[in-house]
Amino acid sequence: MLPITSTLDVLIVGAGPVGLMLAGQLQRRNIHYRLIEGRGQRQPRSKAGALSPRTLEIFDHLGVLDEVIDLGLFFRAVNTVVAGQTKARVETCSQGGYAALSLSQFDCEEILEADLRRRGGRIERATRLTSLRNTFHFAEAHLEGPAGVEKLICRWVVGCDGSASLARKSLELDGDVDSPVQNFLLGELELDGLQPHGEVWNLISSSDDTPVAELTPKAGGHYHLSLAVPDEVDPSDLDPLELVRQVAGPLLPPGAVLQHLRDPLLCCIRPGLLPSYRHGRVLLAGDAACLQSPLGGRCMSEGLQDAFNLGWKLATVARGEALEGLLATYQEERRNFLDHYRGGPLALGMVPPGDSGAQPGDRMDRVGGLERPYVRRQARLIDLFRMGQFHLVGYGGDWSALADLAERVGHHFGSELRAWAVLPANSQGAEVPEQLSRLYDRQGCAQATWGPGPGAILVRPDGHVGWRGRPQADEDLSRFLSLVSLNY
Numbered sequence: 407m408l409p410i411t412s413t414l415d416v417l418i419v420g421a422g423p424v425g426l427m428l429a430g431q432l433q434r435r436n437i438h439y440r441l442i443e444g445r446g447q448r449q450p451r452s453k454a455g456a457l458s459p460r461t462l463e464i465f466d467h468l469g470v471l472d473e474v475i476d477l478g479l480f481f482r483a484v485n486t487v488v489a490g491q492t493k494a495r496v497e498t499c500s501q502g503g504y505a506a507l508s509l510s511q512f513d514c515e516e517i518l519e520a521d522l523r524r525r526g527g528r529i530e531r532a533t534r535l536t537s538l539r540n541t542f543h544f545a546e547a548h549l550e551g552p553a554g555v556e557k558l559i560c561r562w563v564v565g566c567d568g569s570a571s572l573a574r575k576s577l578e579l580d581g582d583v584d585s586p587v588q589n590f591l592l593g594e595l596e597l598d599g600l601q602p603h604g605e606v607w608n609l610i611s612s613s614d615d616t617p618v619a620e621l622t623p624k625a626g627g628h629y630h631l632s633l634a635v636p637d638e639v640d641p642s643d644l645d646p647l648e649l650v651r652q653v654a655g656p657l658l659p660p661g662a663v664l665q666h667l668r669d670p671l672l673c674c675i676r677p678g679l680l681p682s683y684r685h686g687r688v689l690l691a692g693d694a695a696c697l698q699s700p701l702g703g704r705c706m707s708e709g710l711q712d713a714f715n716l717g718w719k720l721a722t723v724a725r726g727e728a729l730e731g732l733l734a735t736y737q738e739e740r741r742n743f744l745d746h747y748r749g750g751p752l753a754l755g756m757v758p759p760g761d762s763g764a765q766p767g768d769r770m771d772r773v774g775g776l777e778r779p780y781v782r783r784q785a786r787l788i789d790l791f792r793m794g795q796f797h798l799v800g801y802g803g804d805w806s807a808l809a810d811l812a813e814r815v816g817h818h819f820g821s822e823l824r825a826w827a828v829l830p831a832n833s834q835g836a837e838v839p840e841q842l843s844r845l846y847d848r849q850g851c852a853q854a855t856w857g858p859g860p861g862a863i864l865v866r867p868d869g870h871v872g873w874r875g876r877p878q879a880d881e882d883l884s885r886f887l888s889l890v891s892l893n894y
C-alpha cells in the first residue's frame with residue numbers, strides 16, 4: 407500500500423509553459439495545488455519559438471510584458487516563399503495593440519517560473535506522475551519523486567504533460583487521435599544571405615503547396631527551424647544539416663546559404679485534437695489536449711491561452727463558488743477559439759443601443775488615459791485588471807443604479823468583484839457612491855470607445871466581456887451569474 411500523503415484541490419502535471427501558466431493562475435487565487443515536473447531541470451533546447459499578439463496581451467495582463475519583450479524579437483514581416491520565389495511578404499502589424507514576437511520556449515518558461523516564485527509558488531522537480539485514475543468523486547494520482555512514492559487524492563488533475571501525456575494515456579483518450587504520424591526536424595539554424603533579417607520565412611513546396619519549413623528569427627541573429635521531413639526521406643540516413651540542405655535548400659530564396667545547425671532534434675508528431683478536454687476529474691491543456699504541427703508556430707500560444715482560460719474557472723469551482731458546469735465552458739471556448747473564437751458560452755447581453763465597443767465574448771476594449779483620484783499617473787484598464795478578479799465597469803452616469811448593480815453582483819462574487827465608475831475628466835464634483843472606485847477619462851478615450859452610455863460592462867477574470875448592458879440589471883445578467891456563481 408502506498409502512503410496517502412495528502413489530498414489537494416488541484417494537481418498540475420508538467421511545468422512546461424502551459425503548466426507554469428496554470429500554476430500562476432491558481433497561485434494568484436490562493437488555491438491549494440501542486441505543480442510537478444518529471445525533469446530535474448529545464449531543457450535548454452527550445453521546441454516552440456513564437457508568441458501570438460493575444461498571448462502578449464495575456465503577458466501584459468500578468469504584468470510581465472516588459473520581460474517578454476526584452477528577451478524576444480518582434481518580426482518585421484512574414485514571407486511566403488514557393489520554390490525560391492518570394493510570393494508574399496506581409497508586414498507585421500499590431501493587432502489590437504500587440505504584435506507577434508519570437509521568444510524561445512526556454513525564455514518563456516523562465517519568465518513564468520520567476521513570476522510564480524515571486525508570488526510564493528514553486529515547481530516540484532524530478533517528480534513524475536506514474537499513474538492516474540478517476541474515482542467517483544476524485545482522481546487518484548501516483549507520484550514518484552526524490553522523497554519516494556506517494557498516492558494523492560485530488561479534486562482535480564490537469565495534464566499539462568505535453569504531447570506524450572501520461573494523463574491522456576491513462577484515460578485511454580489516445581486512440582481518439584487518428585491523424586498520421588509525421589517526422590519533424592527542429593534546431594537553431596545559422597545561414598548567410600537571407601535578407602532582410604528579422605523576418606519569418608515560410609518555405610512552401612512547389613509541387614503540392616504544402617508548408618515544408620519555417621524559419622523564425624531569433625534575437626541572436628540565427629533562426630529557429632521547424633522542418634517537416636517528407637515521408638519518402640528516412641531522416642536517420644542523413645546528417646541533420648544535410649537533411650536541411652536536401653529538403654529546404656532548393657526552396658530557399660537565391661543567395662541564402664546554410665551554415666550550421668545547432669541542437670538538432672528529430673521528432674515524431676501525430677498532430678491532433680482530442681474530442682474531449684475533460685474526463686471525470688481530469689482535464690487536459692496545451693499539447694496534451696491538442697498537438698498541432700510545429701509549422702505555423704501557434705502551439706505554445708494556444709496552450710498558454712488554454713491555461714489562462716481554465717485557471718480562473720478551475721479556481722472558482724475549486725473554491726466552491728461555481729458549479730462544475732463552468733468547467734465545460736473551458737473546452738467549448740477553446741474549441742471555438744481554434745475555429746476563430748467569437749463569443750463563447752460565457753458571454754451574454756448586448757451593447758446598449760447608441761453605444762459602441764466590445765461585444766459580449768470579445769476581449770475588453772483597450773482603454774487608456776485613465777486617472778485615479780489624487781494620482782497624477784495615467785493608467786490603462788488592463789493595468790487595473792492584474793489581480794484576475796471580475797470587474798464591473800460603468801460609464802456615462804446613472805451611478806446609483808451602477809452601485810446597486812455592483813452590490814448585487816458583488817453579493818455573488820464577494821471579494822472577487824471590483825467596481826469602477828469611469829467619469830468624464832470634468833466631473834470632479836459628480837456624486838458617485840463610495841463602493842465604486844472612480845476613474846477619470848482624461849483623454850476622452852473611454853467615451854470615444856463606448857459612447858455616451860450609461861452602460862455597464864462585466865469583465866471576466868481573463869479580460870473578456872462576460873455581460874454588457876445598461877446599469878439596471880437584466881435577464882441576460884441573471885443568466886450569466888447563474889453560470890459563474892453558485893450563490894445565484
Ligand SMILES: Cc1cc2nc3c(=O)[nH]c(=O)nc-3n(C[C@H](O)[C@H](O)[C@H](O)COP(=O)(O)OP(=O)(O)OC[C@H]3O[C@@H](n4cnc5c(N)ncnc54)[C@H](O)[C@@H]3O)c2cc1C
Nearest residue numbers: 420422423424444453454535567568673692693700705706
Ligand atoms: C517534438 C515537438 C516539436 C515542437 N516544435 C514546435 C515548434 O517548432 N514551434 C512551436 O511553436 N511549437 C512546437 N512544439 C509545441 C510546443 O513545444 C508546445 O506547444 C509548448 O511547449 C507548450 O507545451 P506544453 O506545456 O503543453 O508541453 P511541454 O512543453 O511538452 O511540457 C510538458 C512538460 O510536462 C513534463 N512531463 C511529461 N510527462 C510528465 C509526467 N509523467 N510527470 C511529470 N511531468 C511530466 C515534461 O517534462 C515537460 O516539461 C513542438 C512540440 C513537440 C512535442
